[in-house]
Amino acid sequence: MFFDEEDERNFNPELFRAVHREFYAISSDLEVARYGLRSVPTHTEDGIPIRKLYVSNLPPKTTRTELFGVFAQYGFIKSCWLRMGEKGPNKTLAPTYAFVTFSNPADAHKALLAPNHEKALRGRTLRISPADSWHQPAEDANGRVHWKPRGHNESEAEGATENVEGQEGAVAEASMEEGEATTSQEGTNMEAMSEDSAAEHPGYSILEILNRDCLAHVLSYVPVRDLIRSERVSKDWQSMVHEYLQGIRVFKTSWWQHGTVTLTTAVLRRVLQRLGAALTRLHIDHHWSALNDRTAHTVGKFCPNLEELKVVGMYTRNWNPLTYGCKQLKNLSFISCNKLTDSSLVNLVKQESCIESLTVANNTHVTGLFLTGANPTKLHSLAFYNCFSLQGTVLCAAIETLPVLTTLKLDVGATSLWKIVPLILNKLPKLEELSLSEYSSVEDSSAIVPQGTESLCEAFSKLTELKTLNLSRNIYISNAVLKQVAQSCPKLETLNVSSCNSRKNFPHAGVGDEGLAAICKSCTLLRTLDMSYLAGATDAGAGAAAGCPTLASLTARGNSALTAAPFARCLENCHYLEELDLCGCDSVSEEVAAAAARALAITPRPLVLRLAATLAATTDFMISQDFPSHKLLSVNVSDDRCNPHLRPDFVDRIFEDSSDGSLDDVYExxxxxxxxxxxxxxxxxxxxxxxxxxxxxxxxxxxxxxxxxxx
Structure with missing residues (x-):
């Protein structure tokens, strides 16, 4: 390159190198072919549209799936054929060349015009050229495409293939020495091997089109039984099904939707043989008559990594075999298992057991004796629901052997159990979650409530770590109990006192404004509050919730005495409130929705209002144009979640007093x-x-x- 003296003075080497790099990058994408610079025809010399491309310079171990992924971005591929040849001393199969056929000639033209960096595979740039007219699918006068190439007979094709295989090494050496002749030599190889490609040109399957994630999503809609039966289709499909079954982590026997094939223990055994090794959660909630006592042995043998097991409605008594196989079992639940006894659970809660959570519901045999002397070091959650044989004295003695217990649920228990509850709570100062719900028996209530309130308040005074408390439908909870909770439990985050003595004519007063005000004033970390169906709650008690700055969910269903004013204050002061459920509050007007729109304008957040069966749902204000709508506000006036039987003003029309004279007209x-x-x-x-x-x-x-x- 020659420069004048003036040019040499203005020459900038750094600028020259930068411009040189840009031109080099541009020139690398402009492939110089025998047709000229980017001169790629759309038809062959015979006038046949180009649909088939010849691909060479393939990296070792190239698969049809990888090749399909490179060219699928340009259009729909009719077929993708890969030639595998022998290479090396051990004659390992290696790809030599390939043919890719597009359905549309325009898609093939786009693939030829695409830059080289898009047609790279494993760091090697693929050489792409149109196949000759001998390979291209022909079109008749009617526009119908004949996809099979027009070649010689099979004998001629075999002879041509043998000649090409003998000359393949020489062609490769020549192409390495003479780089300019590579393209023409590839064309020669392509023409000579056309018949071989016609004889071995299979189509691609769905396994090569969809990736593993997409296939797993599709197979999730197929029953497990059908997947197991379909393994015999092919080896590729069998390996893919095995890979999918090994990825299943949750299985429920209720998903067994085959009416003709009953899920027995033998059938469950075959299913768990395939997917049990990877399962972490198993729910046996199928019909109890289909499974027998060998179910526990099957689960323990084929599910070594199981962490959660839920059994519903089974009459199996022996569950001790779980301890021999399921060494990582943490959560165990038995729902409506009538034959379950203390002997069925004694080995599951041994000292070396890994059980962390145990739930027994709807049982008439378990007394709690299995916990005595067990001393499990990891059991931190214990729940009993509707277990009327549970003995309070036995459970009180067994609590001493549970050093790390932080969750206790004693719901729907007998009156005798409620008398022992204060003694049990005195031994659990580290309790974080407590549930004492659905104690509605009025048997000898006049003798229990006065003395029970004092002992219960004394027990709550020691629960300083309590975060979640459920006292719903408990007639023994009063304002005095809530005042003690507010004084002793500053970390409380969730409280449910719905339907705590919701009858106005009950001899003992339940939860009212005093208890709610004390809770909302002292528990500053409260996030969830349920004050539904309270006969003693008024606007003063509901308005106290406005003093909870972290409140996120407030539920107050089925109370006709509440109006919209206290909840409007809550929306104004509680900036984290995301759900307000007022279903069944007859006197709540549309003022709540207007206050919600104003609050969101100041503090944006997603907010859901449930106003079904309220005064706001019966007016036209919600659908009028005057309603100040907000994108983050969702108002539901159709889904009524209020239970009319729990309302304070509920009257039983069947057993009411007026029914005594219903037959007077007969005797007259x-x-x-x-x-x-x-x-x-x-x-x-x-x-x-x-x-x-x-x-x-x-x-x-x-x-x-x-x-x-x-x-």
């Missing part, structure tokens, strides 16, 4: 026989004799049958 008739028809109309004399004979015959036959059974 002077002729009672005329009202019910006479005896002659009911039984005629002739029919009466036959009726007596029939009764005597039935009695005599019943005695004979009983005698036969005894023999």
């Amino acid at each position: 008739h002077d002729h009672f026989d005329d009202f019910l028809n006479s005896d002659d109309d009911l039984f005629l004399e002739d029919e009466l004799e036959e009726y007596d004979d029939e009764v005597l015959y039935q009695i005599e036959w019943g005695v004979r049958a009983q005698h036969i059974v005894l023999l």
Whole structure:
């Protein structure tokens, strides 16, 4: 390059190098082919549209799936064929060249025009050129495409293939020495091997089109039984099904939707043989009659990594085999297992057991004796629901052997158990979650409540770490208990006192404004509050919730005494409030929705208002244009979640006092026989004799049958 003196003075070497790099980058994408710079025809010399491309310079171990992924971005691929040849001393199969056929000639043209960096595979740039007219699918006069290439017969194709295989090494050496002749040599190889490609040109399958994540999502809609039965289709499909089954972590037997094939223990065994090794959660909630006592052995043998097991409605008694196989089992739940006893659980809660959470619900045999002397070091959650055989004294003694217990749920228990609850709570000062719900028995309530309130308050005074408290539908909870909770539990985050003595005519007052005000004033970390169905709650108690700065969910269903004013204050002061449920509050007007829109304008956040069966739902204000709507505000006026039987003003129309005189109009008739028809109309004399004979015959036959059974 020559420069004048003036140019040499203005020459900048750094600028020259930068411009040189840019031009080099541009020139690398402009492939110089035998047709000229980016001169790629759309038809062959014979006028046939180019659909098939010849691909070479393939990296080792190239698969059809990888090749398909490179060219699928340009259009729909009709077929993708890969030629595998022998290479190396051990004659390992290696790809030599490939043919990619597009359905549309325009897509093939786009692939030829694409820059080289898009047609790279494993760091090697693929050489792409149109296949000759001998390979291209031909079109007839009607525009119909014949996808099979027009070649010689099979014998000629085999001979051409043998000649090409013998010359393949020489061609490769020549292409390495003479780089300019590579393209023409590839064209020669392509023409010579056309018949071989025609004889070995299979189509691609769905396994090569969809990736593993997409296939796993599709197979999630297929029952496990059908997947197992479909393994015999092919080896590729079998390996793919095995890979999918090994990725399943959760399995529920209720997903078994085959009416013709019953899920027995033998069938469950075959299923767990395939996917049990990877399962972490298993729910046996199928019909109990289909599974037998060997179910526990099956689960323990084929599910070594199981962490959660839930059993619903089974009559199996022995569950001790779980301890031999499931060494990582942490959560265990038995729901409606009537044959479950203390002996069924004694080995599951040993000292070396890894069980962290145990739940027993709807049982009439478990007494709590299995916990005595067990001393499990990892059991931190214990829950009993509707277990009327549970003995409070036995459980109180067993609590001493549970050093790390932080969650206790004793719901729907007997009155005798409620008397022991204060003694149990005195031994659990580290308790973080407590549930004492659905104690609604009024048996000897006049003798229990006064003394029980004092002992319960004393027990709550020691629960300084309590975060979650559920006291719903408990008639023994009063304002005094809530005041003690507010004083002793500053870390409380969740409180449920719904339907705590919701009847106005009950002899003992339940939760009211005093208890709610004390909770909302002292528990500054409260996030969830449920004050539904409280007969003693008014606007003063509901408005106290406005003093909870971290409140995120407030529920106050089924109380006709509440209006919209206290909840409007809550929306204004509680900047984290995201859900407000006022279903069944008859006096709540549309002012709540207007206050919500104003609050969101100041503090944006997603907010859900549930106003079904309220005064706001019956007005046209919600659908009028005057309603100040907000994108983050969702108002639901159709989904009524209020339970009418729990409302304070609920009246049982079947057993109400007015039903005593419902038959007065019958006895007021002077002729009672005329009202019910006479005896002659009911039984005629002739029919009466036959009726007596029939009764005597039935009695005599019943005695004979009983005698036969005894023999």
